[in-house]
């Protein structure tokens with residue numbers, strides 16, 4: 001959210017209403033919404049993300065050739081008479097098998113073939129059926145069979161494994177995804193008493209996608225992992241240090257370059273003095289700043305093919321400007337959003353290098369892992385995305401290490417905040433920080449809203465996965481609130497807070513291109529906020545009045561920056577009204593199921609308007625074609 005607080009009827013957040021919307025007595029008020037009114041913990045438990053289906057970049061396959069030995073010896077390399085039939089042994093299937101040993105004298109048999117495990121497959125399982133018979137009688141492992149992949153021994157078997165029939169052996173070899181390695185069986189007998197190691201139906205099955213979640217091979221660089229070490233000045237307003245970003249090319253199209261987005265350079269003069277300064281780039285060659293100094297191209301030393309990984313590193317300096325903003329300094333309090341450079345996305349339409357917008361968000365990033373250390377004066381607190389651990393630094397200083405997994409951004413604050421903490425019924429730790437001038441009772445009230453909202457949103461869309469959430473309260477913000485993963489800037493407004501926490505799902509967990517499809521996060525966050533407050537949006541569509549034929553709920557920020565006075569009304573207001581209308585078409589239960597399944601199917605991934613429309617259409621037998629056009633939802 002990024003809009004003037006005055007546009008939002010804060011009265012909806014009056015305490016009485018809020019308590020009603022959450023209490024047991026609210027059943028009547030919320031029944032029509034099919035809205036759970038009990039915390040997540042009191043329910044059967046929100047579903048976890050369902051397992052991913054096979055990724056587009058990893059066609060499930062079995063990669064061992066002639067694993068049943070029925071088609072001659074190729075492509076195996078084997079000692080003589082290892083692959084055969086008869087000899088007192090029977091195959092597990094078919095008529096042929098491989099037998100190592102069985103001679104009762106000192107010798108070694110080998111059986112091997114080279115296998116290629118496709119890149120992009122997260123699951124790879126080697127299996128074979130093994131039958132061991134022996135003439136040995138001592139409980140000593142005299143004769144042995146070793147199974148290896150590459151140089152790694154997967155398992156060793158001996159005459160002690162002798163038994164009637166075959167036993168299936170299975171090993172996880174996913175570590176070899178993207179590699180060509182040799183699969184080797186070695187059977188060694190000692191001087192006397194035979195042991196036969198009989199193998200059949202050798203298989204190596206690959207499946208699953210590696211990057212990013214959901215097997216998205218369209219958007220790259222994928223699975224970013226950021227490591228950041230920063231040290232602040234005494235105020236927490238200037239930070240210097242180093243950042244590195246590792247990534248994998250998920251796309252079949254080679255990746256020759258990456259772009260860092262330096263969003264906060266919008267706030268500075270370009271190019272003489274930028275708030276975000278990147279230098280000493282390693283892992284590639286930096287170009288000059290583009291898109292108003294908000295994009296930095298780094299050409300990689302060599303193009304990365306699909307499944308290959310790279311790392312870029314750079315020195316980083318951040319200078320927080322004055323102003324109570326998402327990147328700004330209000331008195332002694334610093335708000336540091338969008339300051340860490342993050343990787344831009346290349347998708348089917350190319351690189352996304354959209355401009356910064358002050359009316360909303362331009363941000364579009366893939367779920368990433370962050371490890372950020374913040375070395376700061378002990379006298380200031382640094383609420384941050386992720387889970388933080390403090391350790392003593394040099395004299396008078398503390399090193400806060402914040403780690404976050406599967407988040408799209410990392411933000412923090414720095415200042416002499418006051419703080420209270422609580423834990424939601426669903427087990428999420430919430431820390432509320434506030435600047436001077438806000439009462440502790442207001443902070444306590446906001447803590448209650450925060451924990452309740454997280455639980456209620458969790459019960460509807462799937463459990464909040466990050467374990468912890470921080471809120472910073474400052475009534476000087478010119479906007480109602482601003483969402484970051486596990487980190488929210490907010491006025492003392494329960495409505496704004498419920499909205500920002502809804503963004504944890506709509507933008508955070510379920511990603512979207514916030515520049516080109518702002519309704520996918522804002523309308524969904526406002527709709528979720530209505531559900532939270534038990535507001536069914538009755539009649540809201542009847543008040544709709546379009547400014548022009550070009551005005552559409554699904555317009556991009558390029559349009560809204562040119563028509564900024566209509567952004568909130570249409571994207572937030574008409575957008576959520578459209579979703580209420582969709583609920584009326586589908587029915588409350590089907591709508592609740594739709595949103596829940598939609599969240600699960602895009603968990604940590606990225607959604608599009610077309611994908612939401614398809615999911616909605618699949619949830620009803622009513623043809624929604626006219627619904628979309630009447631509601632001006634295109635795409």
Ligand SMILES: [Zn+2]
Pocket residue numbers: 001002499500503521522525
């Ligand atoms: Zn919002």
